Amino acid sequence: MGILIDSIVEKLEQYNPKSYINNKKITLIESVKYIESSIEDFKPNTLYVGQISRLPVSKLILQPTNFLIVSKLHLPCSVRTNRNTNIVLINEEFSPAIFNKVLDIFFKYEDININSLKLLKVLSKNTGLQDIINSSSKILGNPMYVSNTNFEILSFTEGVKLNHSLWTDITIKGYQQYDKLQSLLKDTILNAKLPIYFKSTNENNYEFKDGGNTIDELSKDSNSILYKENSKFTISRIWSNIYAGNKLLGQLIVIEAFKPFTERDVKIIGLLSNAISVELQKHKYYESSNVNSKELFLLQLLDGKITSQEALYENIKFAHWEMKYPLSVISIVNKSTISYIQFSYIKTFFQKIFYDCVCVLYKGNIIIATNYKDNKTLYKKCFKELQESLNNFEMFCGVSRPFYNLLKINKYYKQSLKAIELGRYRDIDKCIFIYDSYILQHILLLSSSEESLKDFCHPAIFKLITYDSVYKTDYLKNLYLYVMNFKNQSKLAGLMHIHRNTLHYRISKIEEIMNVDLNNVDEFFSIYLSFKILEFSGEEF
Incomplete structure (x- = not known):
C-alpha cells in the first residue's frame, strides 16, 4: 500500500512543483522522511524531503531513490537526469510547513488504504450488505443508504438518530418520494461516473460542531466530484452511482449530517461503491443483464x-x-x-x-x-x-x-x-x-390435514356403494355421470347409449335406495361434494 509520487505532486500544485521522473519502478511511496546528511542507505520507496544543501549527490548515482527538494538553489543537471532517482523540485525557501504538508498528504492516503483494507475485510466475511453499510458509516462518520434502480431502499445505516425528513422516509417508510426525486432524474445524474456532491444552499443546512474549512474539504474546484448546488435540499449529500461494468445497479447516498465531507471521503466512497457492486452482484436478480x-x-x-x-x-x-x-x-x-x-x-x-x-x-x-x-x-x-x-x-x-x-x-x-x-x-x-x-x-x-375427508361425504353415498356390491349393479357410476353432467338426461342417455326412459328409471331407483331428492339443491351439492372427495381420495368411477 502507498501513494504514487504523481499524486503527491498534484496535491502540492500551489507550490508549482517540477518533477523529473527517471525511475518508474519506485514511484509508489510507502514512507516519508526528512533528508539528513548522516543517512547512508536510501530506501527505494521512501520520499526524502529537504534542502539541496543536504542532498548527498555523491551517493545518488548507485541508489534508486525519491527526493522532494525545496530550495532556491540551482539543481545540477546530473541530478535531474540521474536514471536511478525521481526528483520533485519546489523553487522556494525550505520551511517545516511544506514538510508537514507532504506528511498530511501521505497520512491521508494511508488512511484511505487502511479503510480500504477494512472494507476488504468486511467483504471477505461475507456478512452481507448491511454489515458493509454499518462499517462504512463508522469510517466516514456520516449515515448512508443504498437504493436500487427503482430507488427502493436496499440498506441504510442502523442506529442513527437524525431528525430530518429524508432520513424518516428512508428508515421508517422504506422508500423515497418520487416527486422529490423528479428534478434530479431529469438531470443526467444516472449516467455520472464520478460521485456527485449536492451542496445544500438552504439556510437550514446542518452546521457542524467541529466545522470550519479544512485543507481537504470539498469545493467547486475539486476534480474528484461533480459539484452541484441545490437550493431545494436542506441537507447536503454525495450521490455515487453503483455500476457493474456499464450496467447500473443502484445508488449509494451519503448524507452530510455529522461532519463535513472531505477529499478523503470521496476516495472512500469510490471504494465503497465498488464493494457494494461486488455484494449486489451476488444477488440472483443481478445475474440478469436486461432487467427493467x-x-x-x-x-x-x-x-x-x-x-x-x-x-x-x-x-x-x-x-x-x-x-x-x-x-x-x-x-x-x-x-x-x-x-x-x-x-x-x-x-x-x-x-x-x-x-x-x-x-x-x-x-x-x-x-x-x-x-x-x-x-x-x-x-x-x-x-x-x-x-x-x-x-x-x-x-x-x-x-x-x-x-x-x-x-x-x-x-x-x-x-x-x-x-x-x-x-x-x-x-x-x-x-x-x-x-x-x-x-x-x-x-x-x-381440510385433509385436520379431518378425515370421507366424514364429509353424504352418508347415503356409502349406502349406494354397499347396494352395488351386494346386487352387482352399477348405480354409483350412473349417479356420478348424472351429477357431473348437471342432470342433463338427454346428453347422458346419449353418452350411455340407453333410452331416456331407462335413465329416468335408474335415477328414480337411485333416489329410492339413497332416500334423497336430487332436485333439492342442498342434497345435490352434498352428493356432488361427496364425489369430489372420493375423487380426491383416489376413487375411480
Missing part, C-alpha cells in the same frame, strides 16, 4: 418488500407501470430450475402472447403479471398460443384468479403454483392449469 424498472418492481412485490399503499403508489411511479385491472399471475415451471440463459431465450415467446405483461425469473420459475383477459375469444387465443409454446419447451403453466390489489400479488402467485401442483396430480395430460378449476381440491387438501 417494471420487472424489478414485480420482483420487489413478489418478495413482499412493498407493504403499504403509499409505498406502492410511489413505486408504481418510479416503475412507470400503467396497469390495467384486473390482473392475474401466470407461473411457468419446468421439471428442473429454469436458468437465466433459458429465461432470456424463452421470455420473448411469452411477451408476444401476453403483449402487455411483465415477465421475470423468480425462484427458478418464470412469473408473468398480466391484465386478465375478460374477452373470452382473446382469452382462448392467448392460451392456445401459450399451450403450443409450453409443449415445445416441455413446461407447465398455472394461472391465478383475477385480482385488483397489487400488495396481495404474492398470494396469487402461490395460487398459480398450487394450480400446477393440483392439476398435474389430477389431469396428467394437460399443461395449463387454471386455479379456478382446482379451488375445491385446494379446500379438500387444506
